[in-house]
Amino acid sequence: MDPVFLSRLQFATATMFHFLFVPLTLGITIIIAYMETRYAKTGEKVYLRMTKFWGKLFLINFALGVVTGITLEFQFGTNWSRYSQYVGDVFGSLLAIEASVTFFLESTFIGIWVFGWKKLSAKAHARVMWVIAAAGNLSGIWILTANGFMQHPVGYAIRNGRAELTDFFAVIFNYHSILEIFHMLPSGLLLAAFFIMGISAYHLLKKQHVELFTKSFRIGLTVGLVCSIFVAIVGDFHGVNVAKNQPAKLAAMESHWETxxxxxxxxxxxxxxxxxxxxxxxxxxxxxxxxxxxxxxxxxxTGLKDIPKDERPPVLPVFIGFRTMVGIGTLLIMLTLYGWFRRDKLMESPTYLKLMLFSIPLPYIAIEMGWMVTEVGRQPWIVYGILKTAHAASPIAGIQVLFSLTGFITVYGLLGAIGFYLITKYAKQGPAATTE
Amino acid sequence: MLLQSIWFFLWGLLWAVFFMTDGFDFGVGTLYPFLGKSDRDKRVMINSIGPLWDGNEVWLLTAGGVTFAAFPKVYATMFSSLYTPLMLILFSLIFRGVAFEFRGKIENAAWKKLWDTFIFLGSFLPALLFGVAFANIFQGIPFDGDGLYHGNTLKLLNPYGLLGGILFVLLFLQHGANWLNIKTTGELRQKSIAVSRKIWLVLVPVAVIFLIASYFATDLYANYFKTPVLFLIILVTVIALFATRFFIAKQSFFKAWFASALTIAGAIFFGIAGLFPRLFPSSMDKEASLTAFNASSSPLTLKIMLGVVLVVIPIVIIYQAWAYNFFKDPVTQEDLDMDEAY
Structure with a gap:
């Protein structure tokens, strides 16, 4: 039982599961904040009911995102102690800033939003959701900056047997991280838009709560169209940057052998x-x-053949992951583009609505695949060019990791099933008939 | 040296604040099956911490993150050595978090009972295990100069470790009962007040035994004899502990809650002051012990992070204090009727 392999499996399980919930949180908080602001400004009850309905689904999702995130911060210490010692000087500070600057804000204000309906004015309550949305996305920025360092380390020097910070601004303005940020955060919005459109389509097909779900769908459509195109454009920049900084990853993405x-x-x-x-x-x-x-x-x-064998990432998952992501991304643009021309005739487009309902999983798959390309494509490095994954794990017994891995799979599988069951249940149930 | 010493103090402070805040959540969750007999009482208890527990838990992430940033070697060695207990704590916290969210989402007795169990376990186990872990750190952990751990999880359950676990559970029970005294009304409140008095009667002897046992099981007191002014920490803690009981008797429940918070902070700093400058002492090889001086980040990282923490943490404290103040009134029927309530 190889602790490195098991630890990798465990980290992959934990992150991929965590990331089933994070993008929706990132995106939908912005959209809910917009809906609630509309309510605060116009006083139209439909926007309040929208806020409450999407808010409820968001909160179930948020709970799962939060609890699965806690383990991630600690896994660097439990399973990747050699890594933590080696790059903690740079990487640790980014995680610490994420927790203290942004996650605090998000977690404290979520309590105020949930329990503060009666205690705050409509305007103030809407503002609380903007704080949550901003804090969540800022959290994402810090985490992506940390990931960017693993992909393309900058602003450090190898001293005292470890990577030490030499230029903090180089780390936070790492071009690689900035591309990740502009690719990932709009992807969250895109996923949220498809989530909203899909569930709205379900109710529109049943011809219930037509006004609320038509409005929701159209908000989703606008966001979805803009973001699907934006994500693709940034994706292209990202590709160029990968070609320059990580030739092995590009070669694996394309299964390209000969230079x-x-x-x-x-x-x-x-x-x-x-x-x-x-x-x-x-x-x-x-x-x-x-x-x-x-x-x-x-x-x-550069082809894979010109990259030393022990520095090549596994080709198949990277190659397939990349194609799946790009394929779905293209499809999402087409779906929203088509929807844009049907936006005033949604009720007369049952086939399109059905298509949108069944499209809910697509952005989820695309995002997971995108991360697979990013992370598997970085292998065998844990920090590109300076530390290999094989040298990064903790000196712990495989059996310990096997136990915790089994725990992760069982517990996460169970919680995920319950979480998605509850989200589906409340999504189908629709908004409360009257609020207030 | 100064920079690293400041960070050592901040490190201790963040843990102390985590236990002062999430500590009463743990206490409420542990009292939950004993005080919450009816569904309404249970919901009052959950909703008493509902708006705050999530923000409180972030102090753990901040303490963990700061350990990573300021003392990467400690972060690496501590969490890989204490692998199994930490995983148990994290899984418990996962269950506690989703239990709050899931419990009320399906109207079914068995469903609610299931999550009731997890609310209890998800509060009791972390309280116990954090205590066990910290008491073991006070004693020293068997790891060598390469950071390789030579103990096993069961050895953590030695008498002093268990005593630490029981002390933590009692401290949090006291703190949680004090919180319920503020946040509940009627019969539940009467029960909670009675319990807060009883817990105190157990907490005092356990705390005394712990202070004595620490003399024999650890070398924490070495720093105290070297710098006798440190005994003030113990004095303040003892005063806070007695003030807790005094304010409960006077029905000044906010003051009692502040006093139990101070007791917890005092208990943490009792250990931290004794450990200095060690963050993670080795029981195998004194030279292998990780200290603020041999396990810290580079001066640049420490300076940047100090700037961040000194600016941000006061702001966090201000808006969290605002949130606490916002939700300081007892849970009402109207609160429970809200669609979003737990």
Whole structure:
């Protein structure tokens, strides 16, 4: 029982599960804050009922996001103690700032929002939700900055047998992190938009609470359209940056073996890591990979063969993950674009509504796949170029990790099932008939 | 040296604040099955901490995060050595958090009973295990110069460790009962007041035994004999403990709650002052002990983080105090009728 492998599995389980809840929280808080502000400004009861309905779903989701987040901060110490010692000087401070500056704000104000309906004016109550939305997204910024350091370490020097901070501003203005931030936070909004549109579609198909859900759907549609396009554009910048900073990741994303100029983009392939080639390749577009990676059809793209074997990430999950993410991303643009032209005829578009209902899982899958590309694609490094994952784990017994891993899978599986059951239950139940 | 010493003090302070705040949540959750006989009483108890527990729990994340940032080697060695107890604590906290949220979401007796159990376990176990963990740290943990742990989880349950666990549970029970004295009304309040008096009668002898046992089981007092002014910490703690009882008798429940908070802070600082400059002493090899001086981050990181903490933590305290003040009144029927209430 290899503690490194088990710890990786455990961290993957914990983060991927945590991330089933985080993006919705990031996105929907902004949308709910907008809805509640509309209520505070216009006094229209429909916006209050909207706020309460989406708020309830958000709170179930939020609880799961919070509790699953606690374990993550501590897993760096429990399972990755060599890592923590090596980069704690830089990485630890980012986590500490996240907790003290932003997570405090979010957690304290959520209590005020939930229990403060009667104690605060409508305007003040709406403002509390803006604080929550801002704090949640700012938390995300710090965490993504920390992740950006693992992807593309900057602002440090190796001293005293560890990476020590030399330039704090270089760390927080790391271009790699900034791209992650502008890719990830709008993805949260995009996921929330599809969540809202999908559930609204369910009720519109049943022709119930038509006004409330038409309004909700249209808010989701606007947000979804803008964000799906924005996410894709930033994604392109991200790709160029990866091509420059992490050539091995790019090569794995594309299952690209031979270094060549005018590198083609392969739409589908089955990579064979032993033979160092693709078993099957379908739909090759000449020069396209060079263009996507470097915005130049003739650029030279490093192939996996020119990367030492012990520095190559696993190709298959990165390759498939990337294709799934991009495929879904494209689909989301088409769905919202089409919806934009149907926005005044939603009730006459049952097929589209049904499609949107069944599209709820799509952004979830895309986001999880995106993270798989980011994190698996970084392997075998835990901090790119300076520390390998194999050297980062704690000196603990495999059996301990096996126990906790089993615990994580059982407990998270159970809580996830209950959480999604409750969200579905309250989503179907619809808004309370009258509030106040 | 000064910078590292300041950080050592801040490190202790953050843990103390965590136990002062989430401590009464643990206490309320532990009292929950004993005081909450009817569904209404149970809901009053949960809703008494409902708006605040989440913000309180963040002090744990901040204490953990600051350990990571300021003393990465301590963060790494402490949490990997205490792997199993920490995992148990974290899982307990997970269950406590979702239990509050899930319990009222389905109207079914068995469902509610299930989450009732988790509210109790998710409050009692962390209280106990944190106590066990800190008492073991006071004694020293068997790890070598490479940070390799040579003990096992069961050895943590030694008499002094268990005594620490019981002390923590009692401190939090007292603090939680004091909170319920503020936040409840009627019969539940009468029961809570009676319980807060009884707990005190147990807490006092346990605290005395712990102070004596610490002399034999740990070397915490070495610092005290070297710098006798430190005995003031113990004095203040004892005064706070007696003030708790005094204010309960006077029905000044806010003051009693502040007094029990101070008792908790005193108990933590009793240990912290004895440990200085060690954050994580080794019982195998004195040289391997992790101290504020050999396990800290670089001066630059310590300075930046000091700036952050000195600006942000006071702000956090201000808005949390505002939130506490906002929810200081007893839980009413109107509160329970709210759609969002737990």
């Amino acid at each position: 060549q100029a005018r590198a083609p983009l392969v739409l589908f392939a089955i990579p064979d890591e032993k033979q160092e080639k693709n078993r099957i390749e379908i739909g090759s577009i000449p020069g396209m990979l060079s263009f996507l990676g470097f915005h130049d059809f003739n650029a030279k793209v």
